[in-house]
Amino acid sequence: xxxxxxxxxxxxxxxxxxxxxxxxxxxxxxxxxxxxxxxxxxxxxxxxxxxxxxxxxxxxxxxxxxxxxxxxxxxxxxxxxxxxxxxxxxxxxxxxxxxxxxxxxxxxxxxxxxxxxxxxxxxxxxxxxxxxxxxxxxxxxxxxxxxxxxxxxxxxxxxxxxxxxxxxxxxxxxxxxxxxxxxxxxxxxxxxxxxxxxxxxxxxxxxxxxxxxxxxxxxxxxxxxxxxxxxxxxxxxxxxxxxxxxxxxxxxxxxxxxxxxxxxxxxxxxxxx
Numbered sequence: 001x002x003x004x005x006x007x008x009x010x011x012x013x014x015x016x017x018x019x020x021x022x023x024x025x026x027x028x029x030x031x032x033x034x035x036x037x038x039x040x041x042x043x044x045x046x047x048x049x050x051x052x053x054x055x056x057x058x059x060x061x062x063x064x065x066x067x068x069x070x071x072x073x074x075x076x077x078x079x080x081x082x083x084x085x086x087x088x089x090x091x092x093x094x095x096x097x098x099x100x101x102x103x104x105x106x107x108x109x110x111x112x113x114x115x116x117x118x119x120x121x122x123x124x125x126x127x128x129x130x131x132x133x134x135x136x137x138x139x140x141x142x143x144x145x146x147x148x149x150x151x152x153x154x155x156x157x158x159x160x161x162x163x164x165x166x167x168x169x170x171x172x173x174x175x176x177x178x179x180x181x182x183x184x185x186x187x188x189x190x191x192x193x194x195x196x197x198x199x200x201x202x203x204x205x206x207x208x209x210x211x212x213x214x215x216x217x218x219x220x221x222x223x224x225x226x227x228x229x230x231x232x233x234x235x236x237x238x239x240x241x242x243x244x245x246x247x248x249x250x251x252x253x254x255x256x257x258x259x260x261x262x263x264x265x266x267x268x269x270x271x272x273x
Contacts, residue, residue, distance in 0.1 A: 031243075100149075108145065156199075
């Protein structure tokens with residue numbers, strides 16, 4: 001009895017945190033989603049979400065989140081693999097992660113200067129006798145900056161998965177006559193998929209709700225669910241519709257987490273039950 005009471009005392013801060021900062025905000029968002037713009041209870045916002053406008057918006061958000069995640073993965077996986085082979089891998093990992101500590105707004109404004117008409121890239125084109133290009137406010141600039149910002153969040157879980165991989169499994173594959181590509185395809189990648197899944201969660205879910213980069217880098221030419229929420233709250237003053245989009249965004253997040261959830265395959269040299 002005393003043991004159960006002690007567990008409850010230890011769990012109290014955690015339960016209070018979950019109640020105040022997870023359950024209460026979600027409940028508040030759901031409550032506002034049931035109010036129309038006049039403040040009356042209604043399902044009008046949910047009906048509006050299933051119109052063609054918000055359907056296209058959702059598809060666009062998923063498409064851009066998909067592109068950002070794919071490009072981030074294609075860069076992060078070989079980078080993480082290379083890091084595990086270096087002598088001072090923890091130092092190199094730290095150097096890659098350090099830029100993620102810089103304020104996101106500062107990094108975004110830095111890219112505005114780099115991609116601008118008078119930025120160093122266009123100055124380089126001019127030195128080569130080429131015309132200046134409109135790099136800013138394009139899909140390319142939006143995806144490039146997003147990938148740059150999310151790369152550390154993809155590298156870290158993949159690096160941990162690769163670093164924990166039991167090297168004897170790779171040696172066994174080589175001893176059995178497998179080529180390096182076959183070893184990677186049949187041993188290394190399958191045993192590090194949990195790291196890839198965690199990285200996808202860390203990149204894909206936030207990419208669905210980007211809004212500051214869409215405004216500053218894409219010049220509002222890219223509209224995501226996050227942009228729509230901001231517009232509904234700050235421009236249209238329709239908190240109900242903004243909350244409804246937020247409710248669906250939360251649902252999409254849980255779906256992505258469910259799909260990418262996986263069990264440890266035990267490639268770290270520690271027996272898994």
